[in-house]
Amino acid sequence: MSGHGASGPIGRPRGEIIAVGxxxxxxxxxxxxxxxxxxRLAEAGVDVLFxxxxxxxxxxxxxxxxxAAGRSDVVVVTGGLGPTEDDVTREALALFAGRPLVKDRxxxxxxxxxxxxxxxxxxxxxxxxxxxxxxxxxxxxxxxxAAGFAFDVGGTHFIVLPGPPREMQVxxxxxxxxxxxxxxAGRGWTIxxxxxxxxxxxxxxxxxxxxxxxxxxxxxxxxxxxVYAEPGHVLVRLSTRRPDERQAAEALEPLMDAIVxxxxxxxxxxxxxxxxxxxxxxxxxGQGLTLAVAESxxxxxxxxxLIAVPGASAVVRLGVLPYxxxxxxxxxxxxxxxxxxxxxxxxWAAEAMARAxxxxxxxEVGLATTCVAGPEPQEGRPVGEGYIGLAVADRVWSLAVxxxxxxxxxxxxxxxxxxxxxxxxVAPSSEPDGENxxxxxxxxx
Amino acid sequence: MSGHGASGPIGRPRGEIIAVGxxxxxxxxxxxxxxxxxxRLAEAGVDVLFxxxxxxxxxxxxxxxxxAAGRSDVVVVTGGLGPTEDDVTREALALFAGRPLVKDRxxxxxxxxxxxxxxxxxxxxxxxxxxxxxxxxxxxxxxxxAAGFAFDVGGTHFIVLPGPPREMQVxxxxxxxxxxxxxxAGRGWTIxxxxxxxxxxxxxxxxxxxxxxxxxxxxxxxxxxxVYAEPGHVLVRLSTRRPDERQAAEALEPLMDAIVxxxxxxxxxxxxxxxxxxxxxxxxxGQGLTLAVAESxxxxxxxxxLIAVPGASAVVRLGVLPYxxxxxxxxxxxxxxxxxxxxxxxxWAAEAMARAxxxxxxxEVGLATTCVAGPEPQEGRPVGEGYIGLAVADRVWSLAVxxxxxxxxxxxxxxxxxxxxxxxxVAPSSEPDGENxxxxxxxxx
Numbered sequence: 008m009s010g011h012g013a014s015g016p017i018g019r020p021r022g023e024i025i026a027v028g029x030x031x032x033x034x035x036x037x038x039x040x041x042x043x044x045x046x047r048l049a050e051a052g053v054d055v056l057f058x059x060x061x062x063x064x065x066x067x068x069x070x071x072x073x074x075a076a077g078r079s080d081v082v083v084v085t086g087g088l089g090p091t092e093d094d095v096t097r098e099a100l101a102l103f104a105g106r107p108l109v110k111d112r113x114x115x116x117x118x119x120x121x122x123x124x125x126x127x128x129x130x131x132x133x134x135x136x137x138x139x140x141x142x143x144x145x146x147x148x149x150x151x152x153a154a155g156f157a158f159d160v161g162g163t164h165f166i167v168l169p170g171p172p173r174e175m176q177v178x179x180x181x182x183x184x185x186x187x188x189x190x191x192a193g194r195g196w197t198i199x200x201x202x203x204x205x206x207x208x209x210x211x212x213x214x215x216x217x218x219x220x221x222x223x224x225x226x227x228x229x230x231x232x233x234v235y236a237e238p239g240h241v242l243v244r245l246s247t248r249r250p251d252e253r254q255a256a257e258a259l260e261p262l263m264d265a266i267v268x269x270x271x272x273x274x275x276x277x278x279x280x281x282x283x284x285x286x287x288x289x290x291x292x293g294q295g296l297t298l299a300v301a302e303s304x305x306x307x308x309x310x311x312x313l314i315a316v317p318g319a320s321a322v323v324r325l326g327v328l329p330y331x332x333x334x335x336x337x338x339x340x341x342x343x344x345x346x347x348x349x350x351x352x353x354x355w356a357a358e359a360m361a362r363a364x365x366x367x368x369x370x371e372v373g374l375a376t377t378c379v380a381g382p383e384p385q386e387g388r389p390v391g392e393g394y395i396g397l398a399v400a401d402r403v404w405s406l407a408v409x410x411x412x413x414x415x416x417x418x419x420x421x422x423x424x425x426x427x428x429x430x431x432x433v434a435p436s437s438e439p440d441g442e443n444x445x446x447x448x449x450x451x452x
Numbered sequence: 453m454s455g456h457g458a459s460g461p462i463g464r465p466r467g468e469i470i471a472v473g474x475x476x477x478x479x480x481x482x483x484x485x486x487x488x489x490x491x492r493l494a495e496a497g498v499d500v501l502f503x504x505x506x507x508x509x510x511x512x513x514x515x516x517x518x519x520a521a522g523r524s525d526v527v528v529v530t531g532g533l534g535p536t537e538d539d540v541t542r543e544a545l546a547l548f549a550g551r552p553l554v555k556d557r558x559x560x561x562x563x564x565x566x567x568x569x570x571x572x573x574x575x576x577x578x579x580x581x582x583x584x585x586x587x588x589x590x591x592x593x594x595x596x597x598a599a600g601f602a603f604d605v606g607g608t609h610f611i612v613l614p615g616p617p618r619e620m621q622v623x624x625x626x627x628x629x630x631x632x633x634x635x636x637a638g639r640g641w642t643i644x645x646x647x648x649x650x651x652x653x654x655x656x657x658x659x660x661x662x663x664x665x666x667x668x669x670x671x672x673x674x675x676x677x678x679v680y681a682e683p684g685h686v687l688v689r690l691s692t693r694r695p696d697e698r699q700a701a702e703a704l705e706p707l708m709d710a711i712v713x714x715x716x717x718x719x720x721x722x723x724x725x726x727x728x729x730x731x732x733x734x735x736x737x738g739q740g741l742t743l744a745v746a747e748s749x750x751x752x753x754x755x756x757x758l759i760a761v762p763g764a765s766a767v768v769r770l771g772v773l774p775y776x777x778x779x780x781x782x783x784x785x786x787x788x789x790x791x792x793x794x795x796x797x798x799x800w801a802a803e804a805m806a807r808a809x810x811x812x813x814x815x816e817v818g819l820a821t822t823c824v825a826g827p828e829p830q831e832g833r834p835v836g837e838g839y840i841g842l843a844v845a846d847r848v849w850s851l852a853v854x855x856x857x858x859x860x861x862x863x864x865x866x867x868x869x870x871x872x873x874x875x876x877x878v879a880p881s882s883e884p885d886g887e888n889x890x891x892x893x894x895x896x897x
Contacts, residue, residue, distance in 0.1 A: 037482060058505035312752075326752065
């Protein structure tokens with residue numbers, strides 16, 4: 008089996024993405040569409056060789072389309088299909104292709120329905136959004152007004168999509184992808200589908216992960232391994248082109264097992280968009296455990312991440328943010344003398360907070376943070392120093408932690424460490440956590 | 453005075469940005485450098501007309517440089533200056549310009565110092581990072597290894613910068629900007645500096661703001677007005693090119709006053725990166741008021757935003773997230789019969805929570821949210837419905853709110869509405885809030 012997964016007229020098809028909009032060139036808007044479309048084209052077996060951003064200008068648009076037609080097999084154009092005079096992508100395509108624009112009946116009906124639904128009058132400028140190139144294949148817009156379309160010029164396939172990311176993405180997923188795959192197949196490019204696995208690791212940096220997998224990464228052809236830094240954790244993506252899911256699983260699963268074994272104690276789950284908070288909620292819910300959290304310096308970071316997970320309400324009972332020190336005594340009932348003796352940023356306080364919030368809520372698990380987020384040191388402790396407290400049934404302990412960065416990076420990093428400590432603390436007994444024992448030195452029981 | 457602020461050989465200089473790196477074309481990395489550089493070039497008076505992203509490929513890089521030289525006055529190239537064989541930007545520039553690469557003595561010294569400091573051996577591949585084009589002006593890298601440089605080819609000015617955003621930004625700010633301005637001045641483009649004001653508005657959408665300012669925006673030359681949707685609020689940026697700050701203030705301040713007057717009741721402050729949470733903390737601190745917050749569905753969104761503001765600890769006393777309904781009685785002391793009668797998502801509950809969290813903390817101000825974030829309806833109420841409770845001294849009231857979107861958009865939007873309601877509720881008496889009275893119909897006292 009070929010490691011490239013594509014065979015066609017001349018190797019793999021070459022592609023490029025043209026994003027239209029003056030707001031990109033002023034730096035007002037980030038060109039996220041180019042990155043998103045690049046991943047989708049790669050999945051379809053197209054090598055993306057250029058991204059271009061160009062303004063809403065007839066002459067420069069035509070020049071950009073001509074250049075692209077001369078060097079690419081597939082060109083995806085996105086943006087400039089709005090209703091106003093500024094939006095001239097359609098007109099530029101018509102001039103470039105030498106074909107007129109025509110109103111598409113179904114697209115016009117879509118525009119009419121939209122205005123009927125909202126009770127607003129249909130304006131002549133909106134009718135433009137139902138225009139497509141003569142003899143193009145129309146791509147319906149299920150979540151907006153502007154129709155997309157696809158056509159060929161001299162052997163190059165153009166796919167034209169709206170600029171708002173949601174409209175662009177829905178149109179691509181529902182209509183443009185299959186249109187593209189059919190075109191590629193018709194040209195003799197039979198592309199095997201791309202299959203992925205996404206593995207997530209915490210408590211370790213991106214470069215340390217890459218280093219531990221260096222020999223696997225070095226000579227990869229298929230499957231490929233890519234390491235990404237996600238907010239708060241590291242994502243490893245494995246990819247293979249195979250005829251079907253069964254063969255993909257045969258190629259990917261032994262590699263997954265090898266990678267997880269090498270990074271034992273850092274793995275927290277699988278799935279494209281998995282977050283540490285989701286993994287925590289999933290693990291607690293799986294064991295029927297409820298949680299209460301007391302956050303001091305992280306101030307809402309942990310609870311916000313947990314409550315963002317749909318279904319969190321079955322797990323998270325209570326959050327308390329005793330942000331000013333006297334509140335730790337008044338609301339959580341911490342001993343004022345103990346607080347004065349040990350300080351609000353101490354292992355003692357972290358443990359007392361975890362114990363107290365668990366008791367107050369009658370949850371099975373209590374988690375607490377206390378740290379110096381800055382900008383100023385506190386109680387003689389430097390910025391970035393802190394403690395994580397855990398209370399699981401009758402066992403209460405804490406971990407000393409440190410984080411670098413500005414105030415909000417410190418808050419985020421200590422929140423991430425707390426979530427991962429919690430994830431490890433509630434490992435099911437059937438799944439002993441290989442590295443827990445390494446941490447004993449930091450724990451106080 | 454010219455409305456364009458630039459005068460030179462032929463109008464304003466044309467610019468483009470070329471970002472080099474295969475990771476951009478695979479969609480792994482967002483091209484944030486292009487957006488950042490576009491803003492800096494605009495400030496220098498350069499019209500950016502194209503962004504291109506191209507991979508680490510000698511042939512395609514040369515073609516891209518030739519195209520750019522043929523159509524632009526200023527070309528900024530970023531990326532591909534790393535130490536490995538993949539990084540060929542320098543070699544492609546040498547081939548394109550027909551000039552050899554030479555080692556720069558100061559850049560080499562910078563590389564040597566870096567390796568001496570870290571105690572690692574200097575490898576031959578790192579010496580490449582001290583190479584620049586013969587007879588170019590070297591741009592030092594104070595925070596990394598790769599030197600940048602600037603040179604001319606046939607009337608076009610090329611500025612070459614490293615790809616890592618921090619290195620690129622520091623090099624631009626410290627060396628490339630002045631180098632560019634000197635080049636522009638030498639060519640007869642005398643650019644007046646650009647001055648901005650940033651005004652922030654909440655409780656109103658981007659298009660409504662644009663609509664109310666439509667006549668001001670339509671015929672603008674200088675100052676210019678731009679409307680941006682920021683997370684949770686709307687930003688209006690005013691810009692002018694003037695010789696100095698005093699003349700800029702004369703041009704901008706009457707316009708600011710006019711805009712704030714038109715959007716009365718929505719304005720919450722000035723400054724490039726101001727957030728609603730900062731404005732709230734600033735207003736409370738200015739009046740010596742402290743705050744306690746009880747969040748239900750927004751679950752940490754409000755507290756996280758507030759505590760992200762440096763100095764929040766002088767204002768925020770306590771947060772309570774009684775996420776499961778029984779916690780509202782157990783921790784905040786809400787009346788269980790009242791809860792059963794009115795429901796956890798009710799004006800009654802929002803007011804009782806605000807009152808209770810204020811009392812529990814002895815803060816001057818209490819804020820509370822309760823809503824249905826979804827995915828499921830709750831107590832027969834639809835997703836997106838909710839209430840904001842406010843307790844300021846002895847006055848307690850609530851607002852009914854609604855938000856669209858998925859779970860986390862709803863949480864975010866209700867958090868934003870709550871922060872803005874709080875901002876208005878604590879307006880200093882010297883600054884009567886013109887629209888507060890409009891809202892009376894929604895309030896229950």
